[in-house]
Amino acid sequence: MSLITVGTVAFDDIETPFGRAEKVVGGAGLYSGIAASYFADKVNLVSIIGGDFPKSELEYLNEKNIDTSGIEVIEDKKSFFWAGKYHDDMNGRDTLATELNVLEDFDPVLPESYKDSKYLLLGNLTPEVQAKVLDQVNDTKLIVLDTMNFWMDIALDALLAVIARVDVLTINDEEARQLSGEFSLVKAAEKILTMGPKYLIIKKGEHGALLFGEGEIFFAPALPLAEVKDPTGAGDCFAGGFIGYLASTDDISFENMKRAVIHGSAMASFCVEDFSIKRVKGLSEFEIKQRLESFRKLSHFDLDA
């Protein structure tokens, strides 16, 4: 099934306890688009870049069946840029620089060929931009929205309005607490599920992810890894793997959403193993299958001997 992912395609400077990378490609749209492309037949990417973004990267995306006709190019401006430094525990990070550049002008116009897509992933952007994309799709089957505390702080009303229009919300545990005013994630989920979405995914980074919906809870662990080099993009790869799997199976039952959460977790586990998109770029079908099997072995048990 056809799928749209919306999000930044950008440059990052990243410093972690395990190294640094300068002016590497990144952005929620890039990470989620690549992750989704391993499962979905075709990914329709919506973004905006400057003249400085390497054409070779776009060609790579096209080879992976990612349609880039929805990426607006502003030749005389620069791409969005983010610089961050991760704490020693890799859970926290400080933003060292944010240059909006082309993002200041982002007014997404979907190509006609995108508009009948059944699956839509709205990556973390201003709620207004997310709403503008929602206004242009015709008849979706599932809309996933990713956002962050920043928008809860400065644009809560606009964010709540867009949250009310989606099917699945993905946020982290602290954001779920902030949005709901509840400390218990179970209570937070109950409250958030009255705001519009039918499903809530709470991302807990190295502690896994929780899926709430239909009165059920499913937990997907994060794969314990010997080396985590760079967490950047893990949440986006999770979201991309999640919706990519759902689009490929065209089945939005809770049972299939569980599988989708595991597929998302698998893509996130690859993502953190190297800087930028290095690790998620060239995965083989066999590697992905093996990784999914690792998740199964990690979490399965028989209650009866």
Next chain:
Amino acid sequence: MSLITVGTVAFDDIETPFGRAEKVVGGAGLYSGIAASYFADKVNLVSIIGGDFPKSELEYLNEKNIDTSGIEVIEDKKSFFWAGKYHDDMNGRDTLATELNVLEDFDPVLPESYKDSKYLLLGNLTPEVQAKVLDQVNDTKLIVLDTMNFWMDIALDALLAVIARVDVLTINDEEARQLSGEFSLVKAAEKILTMGPKYLIIKKGEHGALLFGEGEIFFAPALPLAEVKDPTGAGDCFAGGFIGYLASTDDISFENMKRAVIHGSAMASFCVEDFSIKRVKGLSEFEIKQRLESFRKLSHFDLDA
């Protein structure tokens, strides 16, 4: 199979964001003994109490098939006492008071009837006391050791000596990092498994528990709960449920250890639902079965539709 649990039987003052409890019964020996008693035919408890410890609680233990002949009573002294206050996020806590009282004299002497027990849980105590118990058992099948960062700080050599003599070590994630000097839990586990134990359980509180051994990793989630009133004793109930299940099945294969970790997690999930031993005291077989099933539903998925 016969089982010994060793640990404090004591009084606690507890303050959490959800209430407070004064001079309630607690201690690693009490929590782990009760948790184990739901599975093991008989639990041989080793501890020390003062004349102030209520006889009615000992009678309750005896009714639950917990042998208390290994609990030394020093009539003219007071029981061990701990007072603590949990942070708002319930993950951290401050110790407000520790009164060793009878614990200063603790020189455990195992009753003859205990000495042939096949399963042994050494709850968190000085490594010297743990070693003294080890010296008195005849022919164990599995020894589980619980400890904490405090002993790593002040008695590392003695702790390492006792760790070298056990089969399963249970510590939390920060303690695993401290003991190994490795940040990655995978690398920490690799290192710790060269120190003697064949299995390592890393407890992550509300983020679940990891079991390492035989080149495998198993992850048990914590059950997301609407109400967590008091985390005190959760780790002890986990350890008690874990070894109690192993003793009851007398099967120490990795597959069965997975089940044991789930049984331990189930007992911990009950424990935190109320103060002191209130919730773990009167569980029915049906409640436990239902809780185990909740863990299965929480973590199981089929990779293929």
